Amino acid sequence: MIGNKIAPIIGAEVDTVICCDSISVNLFKLLSAAMLISQSGLDTFNKASETKIHSNKVLSQNDNFPTDLYMVQGLSNLVGEQNCELLSVKADEIVSTIEKYGHEISVLMLTQVNFRNGDIHDIKAITELAHSFGILVIWDLAHSAGVLPLELTKWKVDFAVGCTYKYLNGGPGAPGFAYVAAQHFRQLQQPLSGWMGHKKPFAFDHNYEKSVGVEQLLCGTPSIISMSILDAALDVFSEVSIDEIRHKSIALNVFFQTCIKHLSLKIDLNSESLTLACNADASQRGSQISYQHKQAYEICQALIGRGVIADFRAPDILRIGFSPLFLSFSDVQKAADILVDIMRNKTYEQPQYSVRNAVT
Numbered sequence: 001m002i003g004n005k006i007a008p009i010i011g012a013e014v015d016t017v018i019c020c021d022s023i024s025v026n027l028f029k030l031l032s033a034a035m036l037i038s039q040s041g042l043d044t045f046n047k048a049s050e051t052k053i054h055s056n057k058v059l060s061q062n063d064n065f066p067t068d069l070y071m072v073q074g075l076s077n078l079v080g081e082q083n084c085e086l087l088s089v090k091a092d093e094i095v096s097t098i099e100k101y102g103h104e105i106s107v108l109m110l111t112q113v114n115f116r117n118g119d120i121h122d123i124k125a126i127t128e129l130a131h132s133f134g135i136l137v138i139w140d141l142a143h144s145a146g147v148l149p150l151e152l153t154k155w156k157v158d159f160a161v162g163c164t165y166k167y168l169n170g171g172p173g174a175p176g177f178a179y180v181a182a183q184h185f186r187q188l189q190q191p192l193s194g195w196m197g198h199k200k201p202f203a204f205d206h207n208y209e210k211s212v213g214v215e216q217l218l219c220g221t222p223s224i225i226s227m228s229i230l231d232a233a234l235d236v237f238s239e240v241s242i243d244e245i246r247h248k249s250i251a252l253n254v255f256f257q258t259c260i261k262h263l264s265l266k267i268d269l270n271s272e273s274l275t276l277a278c279n280a281d282a283s284q285r286g287s288q289i290s291y292q293h294k295q296a297y298e299i300c301q302a303l304i305g306r307g308v309i310a311d312f313r314a315p316d317i318l319r320i321g322f323s324p325l326f327l328s329f330s331d332v333q334k335a336a337d338i339l340v341d342i343m344r345n346k347t348y349e350q351p352q353y354s355v356r357n358a359v360t
């Protein structure tokens with residue numbers, strides 16, 4: 001099972017992770033299941049649930065990755081606002097909102113590393129706080145899995161999702177994964193009750209009877225070719241620790257910033273300079289650096305034109321991700337050289353770079 005290759009990377013026990021579908025689909029399954037568990041009285045949960053009132057609220061962050069918020073909105077449309085309602089607040093208001101309104105919240109759904117600025121949430125502390133109010137937590141590990149040290153089981157995380165095409169190197173379109181803490185297996189009831197999640201898929205029974213473990217999250221036939229590529233990509237992780245990967249990730253980030261600083265001294269970037277749009281301390285952010293610029297899209301396209309694959313994140317963010325397992329320090333130096341060259345020569349003003357692509 002591929003899930004068991006992902007489990008040690010995210011600090012999960014064996015047989016608690018399943019590889020399938022996309023983050024969006026897995027979030028829908030887990031959001032729905034978590035709301036049901038929460039509203040049916042959390043019999044496997046803690047004492048805080050005894051004082052819990054029936055709640056329809058899913059708390060999240062308003063600058064979460066949009067699909068995460070869209071999935072709550074979709075569930076809300078399906079089951080009605082009285083059963084599921086999104087409450088989204090600013091990142092720095094999450095803790096105070098839980099402290100103030102925790103008893104009215106069913107589920108907390110957050111992404112550990114923000115996709116624009118790379119800010120990192122403290123999973124352990126926030127999960128602990130949420131649990132003290134009887135709130136179930138779902139963490140999105142899209143920009144964490146494979147690059148940040150994680151201890152899902154130790155931190156008592158209820159549910160998590162992630163993708164494998166970012167720092168797990170599964171390649172474009174590789175499937176996502178979902179984690180369920182073992183104590184929730186029995187109560188879990190996910191809405192996409194497809195045959196692959198059935199206890200005996202090849203018995204072809206008339207009635208759905210869910211599988212016992214985390215396989216109950218399966219829905220339909222998996223994309224076997226994608227999964228076999230991912231299976232090979234995951235082998236690398238048995239030879240290197242996440243701490244070593246994080247160490248190199250920070251070193252690559254620091255080196256990039258040093259190169260940019262050094263190169264910028266020799267030229268005048270002034271009016272056209274990029275504004276840092278993330279924590280300047282690489283150890284305090286995910287494996288990425290973000291700059292703000294009104295022509296971030298064009299700059300990103302010019303970088304791609306020179307072989308540096310960066311991302312544009314609307315409205316005005318240039319994000320450069322550092323994947324430690326295959327990027328070298330000389331790659332990073334080359335990327336810094338090219339970025340400074342593009343800025344200095346205003347290459348990004350060439351018309352071909354302003355053509356908008358569907359994927360940015």
Ligand SMILES: *Cc1c(COP(=O)(O)O)cnc(C)c1O
Pocket residue numbers: 022023024025065067068111115140142143163176
């Ligand atoms: C990349 C990313 C996704 C992608 O979701 P898919 O359904 O797998 O396309 C979701 N959430 C976050 C936070 C992401 O960064």
